[in-house]
Amino acid sequence: MSQADAPPSLLGRAIDPRAALQADLTERSDSLLVARHAFPHALLLTGSEGSGLSGLAGALAAGLLCDQPAANGGACGECSACRLLAAGNHPDLLWLSPAEADEPAGRKASVQIRVEAVRQLIATLALSPHHGAMRVSIIQPAEAMNPATANALLKVLEEPPPGNVLLLISHRPMRLLPTIRSRCLQVRVVATDAAAAPAEGVEAELAAFLRDPAPDTLARASWPAQRALIDALARGERIGVPAASRISGLGLAAALDVLSRWVHDLARVRAGGQPRFLPSRAAELARVAAHADLQGLLQMGRRLAEWQRHAGHPLIAGLTVADILLEYRAELFPPARTAA
Ligand SMILES: [Zn+2]
Numbered sequence: 001m002s003q004a005d006a007p008p009s010l011l012g013r014a015i016d017p018r019a020a021l022q023a024d025l026t027e028r029s030d031s032l033l034v035a036r037h038a039f040p041h042a043l044l045l046t047g048s049e050g051s052g053l054s055g056l057a058g059a060l061a062a063g064l065l066c067d068q069p070a071a072n073g074g075a076c077g078e079c080s081a082c083r084l085l086a087a088g089n090h091p092d093l094l095w096l097s098p099a100e101a102d103e104p105a106g107r108k109a110s111v112q113i114r115v116e117a118v119r120q121l122i123a124t125l126a127l128s129p130h131h132g133a134m135r136v137s138i139i140q141p142a143e144a145m146n147p148a149t150a151n152a153l154l155k156v157l158e159e160p161p162p163g164n165v166l167l168l169i170s171h172r173p174m175r176l177l178p179t180i181r182s183r184c185l186q187v188r189v190v191a192t193d194a195a196a197a198p199a200e201g202v203e204a205e206l207a208a209f210l211r212d213p214a215p216d217t218l219a220r221a222s223w224p225a226q227r228a229l230i231d232a233l234a235r236g237e238r239i240g241v242p243a244a245s246r247i248s249g250l251g252l253a254a255a256l257d258v259l260s261r262w263v264h265d266l267a268r269v270r271a272g273g274q275p276r277f278l279p280s281r282a283a284e285l286a287r288v289a290a291h292a293d294l295q296g297l298l299q300m301g302r303r304l305a306e307w308q309r310h311a312g313h314p315l316i317a318g319l320t321v322a323d324i325l326l327e328y329r330a331e332l333f334p335p336a337r338t339a340a
Pocket of ligand 1: 066067068069075076077078079080082211
């Protein structure tokens with residue numbers, strides 16, 4: 001099958017690589033793009049309407065497809081790949097949306113992504129990219145896939161052919177099959193102008209949590225033990241209690257210190273920002289943040305602050321690092337909510 005056989009809904013969306021480099025998008029896409037070689041093969045971008053998900057997906061695609069990306073991973077805007085993107089002609093950018101133009105006249109435009117379109121996409125992914133080493137497929141909105149369509153996509157989502165990255169965009173991720181969500185690295189994007197809009201519920205809690213004074217710079221008192229704890233935290237829901245010998249040098253205060261920074265950075269990443277204390281662990285933070293229960297994360301953040309304030313109290317001083325990690329795991333990864 002040649003590229004020309006692809007249905008109209010797969011091709012022909014122009015991206016202006018320069019516009020994609022606007023400051024607000026650059027900040028969000030930076031942390032994802034610097035690790036281009038380790039870019040997740042399937043990313044689920046979620047956020048409310050108006051949070052700029054298409055623009056972010058475009059910026060990520062442009063950065064990934066650019067022949068000579070900038071140091072921050074963003075597109076150069078000059079190379080032949082960028083020019084093809086700007087013209088809407090890049091052969092390795094596929095954009096899958098509900099079919100509109102190809103509906104018979106008089107019929108209501110489809111709101112679903114049809115299974116034939118996904119089959120066509122899968123067939124295309126099996127071919128080598130045309131221009132460079134990568135191909136980016138954007139599916140928008142992902143909730144427009146009906147169950148049959150979503151099921152057709154599952155296998156390729158789990159292990160796309162080499163060189164392929166799939167970007168799923170969803171304003172209503174809870175409408176997606178859990179099997180779709182679990183195969184993607186989920187990145188929640190908060191609208192840049194969200195500060196002006198009244199946030200509600202847990203979003204407001206997250207914003208309030210991040211407004212609180214952040215912990216100071218990480219002390220390097222017992223670095224190997226701190227690192228062992230961070231390595232354990234980076235395992236996300238599979239966190240175990242690190243071997244006692246490896247964290248034995250870490251007192252309660254230092255452990256609370258590491259944990260509160262880790263949790264703070266998780267909240268920042270979850271809110272669409274970048275880690276402040278552990279930037280070198282950005283990819284792991286993103287993965288863990290995507291799977292963590294947000295209410296539990298905030299609850300754990302509040303509890304850690306409480307423990308730190310009363311660290312001298314005998315009840316608190318009796319806590320072990322293992323106790324705290326068990327509580328952390330129960331809060332962030334409650335079994336009922338992570339079963340999917
Ligand atoms: Zn370029």
